[in-house]
Amino acid sequence: MRTQVAIVGAGPAGLVLAHLLRAAGIESVVIERRTRDYVEGRVRAGVLEQGTVAALARLGLDRRLRAEGLVHTGTNLAMDGGIVRIDMADLTGGGAVTIYGQQEVMRDLFDAAETHGMPIVFGAEDVRLHDIDGASPSVSYRTAAGVQHLACDVVAGCDGSHGICRHFVPEAVRKTFERVYPFGWLGILAEVPPAAPELIYASHANGFALSSMRSPTRSRYYIQCGIDERIEDWPDDRFWDELCLRLGPEIAAGVVRGPAFEKSIAPLRSFVGEPMRHGRLFLAGDAAHSVPPTGAKGMNLAVSDVLMLAEALEDFFVRNDQSGLDGYSARALARVWKAERFSWWFTGLTHRFPEATGFDRRMQVAEFAYLRTSRAAQTALAENYIGLPLDPAAGRPSTEARA
Ligand code: RFL
Numbered sequence: 001m002r003t004q005v006a007i008v009g010a011g012p013a014g015l016v017l018a019h020l021l022r023a024a025g026i027e028s029v030v031i032e033r034r035t036r037d038y039v040e041g042r043v044r045a046g047v048l049e050q051g052t053v054a055a056l057a058r059l060g061l062d063r064r065l066r067a068e069g070l071v072h073t074g075t076n077l078a079m080d081g082g083i084v085r086i087d088m089a090d091l092t093g094g095g096a097v098t099i100y101g102q103q104e105v106m107r108d109l110f111d112a113a114e115t116h117g118m119p120i121v122f123g124a125e126d127v128r129l130h131d132i133d134g135a136s137p138s139v140s141y142r143t144a145a146g147v148q149h150l151a152c153d154v155v156a157g158c159d160g161s162h163g164i165c166r167h168f169v170p171e172a173v174r175k176t177f178e179r180v181y182p183f184g185w186l187g188i189l190a191e192v193p194p195a196a197p198e199l200i201y202a203s204h205a206n207g208f209a210l211s212s213m214r215s216p217t218r219s220r221y222y223i224q225c226g227i228d229e230r231i232e233d234w235p236d237d238r239f240w241d242e243l244c245l246r247l248g249p250e251i252a253a254g255v256v257r258g259p260a261f262e263k264s265i266a267p268l269r270s271f272v273g274e275p276m277r278h279g280r281l282f283l284a285g286d287a288a289h290s291v292p293p294t295g296a297k298g299m300n301l302a303v304s305d306v307l308m309l310a311e312a313l314e315d316f317f318v319r320n321d322q323s324g325l326d327g328y329s330a331r332a333l334a335r336v337w338k339a340e341r342f343s344w345w346f347t348g349l350t351h352r353f354p355e356a357t358g359f360d361r362r363m364q365v366a367e368f369a370y371l372r373t374s375r376a377a378q379t380a381l382a383e384n385y386i387g388l389p390l391d392p393a394a395g396r397p398s399t400e401a402r403a
């Protein structure tokens with residue numbers, strides 16, 4: 001088998017890339033270890049930046065998103081009984097985010113892939129990359145039919161944080177930067193109306209809590225928990241009691257309790273692997289970097305990476321110009337590091353760190369007090385939350401301008 005771009009991983013990065021390439025007339029094959037049901041069933045992100053929504057719209061993948069997504073023009077921070085609303089629309093000149101679950105995004109991407117007959121191999125085991133240093137790389141994998149070989153011009157490593165692609169960047173050139181947080185997020189989904197119409201990020205002496213949603217009838221809540229804690233330690237009643245305590249009495253008054261039909265614990269980590277390219281291998285999304293979920297940036301970064309990669313691949317295949325591929329890693333990392341900074345900062349402001357000193361805590365209190373009264377501080381939060389532009393310095397035309 002032969003294709004132009006072999007894409008490893010059918011998460012948001014891999015599938016959005018496949019759709020972008022198809023729109024540019026470039027062939028690809030997506031190789032995924034799991035089943036469609038598994039990938040679509042993972043409860044993860046919920047907040048789409050405007051750039052992500054615009055990319056899906058450009059691909060004609062926004063019909064359900066427009067009908068069912070909830071446009072939020074504000075978000076809220078609560079600490080020590082005070083609450084500050086970040087009016088994103090006012091602070092950024094009309095900016096907003098859209099609440100639409102990653103599961104729904106995946107469903108739309110898979111449905112459209114099926115409609116267009118885009119090749120996706122599910123259940124591919126033992127994926128390996130070959131000859132990425134040369135001009136004719138290939139990918140091998142095993143299915144029920146035996147070992148398969150896919151020859152290609154370029155490999156896109158979109159296989160998430162536990163993927164194998166990043167390990168094909170040789171140790172000698174690979175630099176990793178990591179921060180592991182001493183806590184995780186325990187999240188639940190429940191078929192109950194959300195506590196408030198907008199998201200609330202709350203900081204409490206017992207730890208962080210987040211009130212989010214998937215729809216007007218479906219709530220998504222998270223609480224900070226220890227990394228050693230187990231789901232079994234958190235029966236529904238204990239979760240709801242702790243959530244209400246951390247959100248504070250005013251917000252808790254709006255919490256409607258109900259059975260949690262999904263409950264999971266995710267550790268928090270900041271991670272970047274540099275460079276995002278080696279030879280003919282290009283990494284995108286969680287395969288190259290992770291952010292703690294506090295800034296709601298993970299899926300959005302996966303999409304912005306592949307927007308840049310698709311542009312570079314179009315230059316390469318359609319215009320015979322390799323400069324975009326050569327510049328991809330630096331261009332993507334410039335945006336990645338800003339999202340890393342924002343996610344790290346927002347995590348630091350809102351979570352309780354076991355090793356924090358009295359000084360550290362006073363810094364959080366002072367930062368929150370500053371945010372409450374400073375339009376500049378609120379603007380900084382708002383512009384990061386709605387998503388920074390692809391290329392802030394006007395050195396290169398943005399994707400939007402070229403479209
Ligand atoms: P994915 O989604 O992990 O997809 C990678 C795919 O590659 C497959 N794979 C392989 N395939 C073949 N061979 C192998 N050897 C393979 N190894 C892995 C996997 O099966 C999978 O299908 O990575 P991608 O595409 O880069 O997308 C990243 C996002 O999924 C992730 O960043 C977000 O979910 C993060 N995230 C959030 N992001 C947001 O933008 N907004 C949010 O509000 C948000 N909230 C969250 C989150 C992640 C969370 N968890 C559970 C980590 C909330 C949580 C709790």
Ligand code: PHB
Pocket residue numbers: 044045046047199212213220293294295296
């Ligand atoms: C979610 O709804 O899953 C969600 C919302 C905001 C975040 C993270 C996750 O920052």
